[in-house]
Amino acid sequence: MNSAGPTAYGSPCRVCGFDWTRSPRELIDEMNLLPATLDDLLEGASGSERRPDLEWSIAEYLCHVADNLRIWAERLVGARLGPTNLIGSYDQDELARARNYSTIPLAAALWNLRLGEAVWASEVNQALIDSSTLAHPEVGTLDASDVVAMTAHDSLHHLEDIRTILAHPRS
Numbered sequence: 001m002n003s004a005g006p007t008a009y010g011s012p013c014r015v016c017g018f019d020w021t022r023s024p025r026e027l028i029d030e031m032n033l034l035p036a037t038l039d040d041l042l043e044g045a046s047g048s049e050r051r052p053d054l055e056w057s058i059a060e061y062l063c064h065v066a067d068n069l070r071i072w073a074e075r076l077v078g079a080r081l082g083p084t085n086l087i088g089s090y091d092q093d094e095l096a097r098a099r100n101y102s103t104i105p106l107a108a109a110l111w112n113l114r115l116g117e118a119v120w121a122s123e124v125n126q127a128l129i130d131s132s133t134l135a136h137p138e139v140g141t142l143d144a145s146d147v148v149a150m151t152a153h154d155s156l157h158h159l160e161d162i163r164t165i166l167a168h169p170r171s
Contacts, residue, residue, distance in 0.1 A: 004139040005150050009157075016160040018153045024128055024145045027152040028121055034155060035114040038062070041162065047106025049165050058165055060101040061158045062109035066116035067095060072151045073116075073123040076144075079134050080126070086135045117155075124148050 006020045013020075047059030056064065071090065079085035104112075126132075127144035134142045142150070 005146075005153055009153070013153065013157065016153075016157040018156055020149055020153070022149075024124070024148040027148050028124060031117060031152050031155060032121055034159065035110070035117055037159070038110060038113065038162070041166065042106065042110070045106065045166065047109060051165050051168065054161055054165060056096070056101065058162050059104055059106045059109045060096065061162055062106070062113050063099065063101040063104050064092060064096060065155045065158050066109065066112040067099070068092070068154050069113075069116035069120035069151060072147055073119045075134055076123040076127045076132060076147065079132055080130060084135075085133055087137070089137055120151065124151075 009015070009018070011020045012018055042058065045058060047062075048057050050057040050060075075087045078087065124144060124147060127147065130144070132144045134147065136142050
């Protein structure tokens with residue numbers, strides 16, 4: 001396993017408790033439940049709820065998670081079908097500004113997350129079968145299980161951010 005995630009966030013993650021030693025299958029199974037978990041959790045929410053100590057509103061976090069899942073799926077497809085496994089980095093804040101996350105309604109963000117999770121699950125499963133690797137410019141070589149762990153951590157970490165916002169909203 002690439003140690004970038006555990007090194008940056010702790011093992012387990014200091015904030016959300018993510019266990020980096022879980023198997024890719026366990027993580028994929030948990031991620032498959034994420035859309036339904038969020039549907040239940042966000043019943044009655046507007047999506048605009050936020051806390052000043054967290055970067056985004058609930059809907060903005062959902063947009064980020066959906067984009068991140070789709071980007072990693074796209075990277076895996078590119079490595080499988082393209083001429084190289086070298087991937088580019090992206091700035092999540094620039095992407096949020098470019099997509100204007102703050103204007104995306106909660107229902108649309110949830111819809112996008114369902115699509116993102118489905119395409120991600122399909123592509124990480126294929127990458128695990130193919131023993132795919134990616135060459136990341138910042139963290140080095142990533143195998144398919146690294147991609148599963150990194151993207152699952154990002155998603156589940158932000159699920160905890162959303163739970164925090166719902167439990168203690170501030171404007």
